Amino acid sequence: MTRILLVEDNEMNRDMLSRRLSRRGFDVLIAENGKAGVELATSEKPDLILMDMSLPVMDGWEATKRIKANPTTSAIPVIALTAHAMASDREMALQAGCDDYDSKPIDLPQLLRKIEQLLAAPTERPFRK
Ligand code: MN
Numbered sequence: 001m002t003r004i005l006l007v008e009d010n011e012m013n014r015d016m017l018s019r020r021l022s023r024r025g026f027d028v029l030i031a032e033n034g035k036a037g038v039e040l041a042t043s044e045k046p047d048l049i050l051m052d053m054s055l056p057v058m059d060g061w062e063a064t065k066r067i068k069a070n071p072t073t074s075a076i077p078v079i080a081l082t083a084h085a086m087a088s089d090r091e092m093a094l095q096a097g098c099d100d101y102d103s104k105p106i107d108l109p110q111l112l113r114k115i116e117q118l119l120a121a122p123t124e125r126p127f128r129k
Contacts, residue, residue: 002119003027005046007037007063008081009055013104017050020108034058038066041073048115053082053093061096068097077118081106 004026008014018028029046031037035058041049049067053060060080067073079100080093093101100114 001025001027002048003029003044003046004115005029005031005037005040005044005049007031007034007049007055007060008052009033010052013052013106017106024112032056034060034063037063041067041076042070045073046076048118049076049078050111051078051080051098053080053089061092064093064096064098079111079114079118 002025004021006014006018006021006028008017008030009032014030014032018030021028029040029044031040034055037049037051037055038058040046051060051064055063064078064080067076067078077099078097079102080096080098081102081104082089082093083104089103090101099118102111102114
């Protein structure tokens with residue numbers, strides 16, 4: 001079963017998205033802040049990470065940089081989730097090492113396409129170093 005780590009501090013967003021992903025057959029792991037996200041990524045090595053950018057303790061940009069700097073987790077695709085559909089947010093997310101980007105509110109069919117794309121073509125990620 002494909003395991004997705006969802007790093008999201010907003011309880012309502014977290015519950016809704018995790019429930020919808022579970023219904024689509026994904027095994028969803030949860031972290032409520034960036035630091036816990038990095039720790040779970042390292043210990044559980046999920047197949048993909050959905051990373052909210054605005055997080056307590058450690059934000060999503062820093063958490064992604066750490067995940068991408070660690071050889072044991074660097075290959076895990078990270079999709080950034082932010083509240084702002086601004087070009088600068090996309091740039092910042094990609095510079096932090098995120099493989100893709102999506103803005104809230106989540107359009108589930110669109111997010112699922114991005115997830116499937118990253119899971120299917122691990123060698124064709126344009127932003128992978
Ligand atoms: Mn947040």
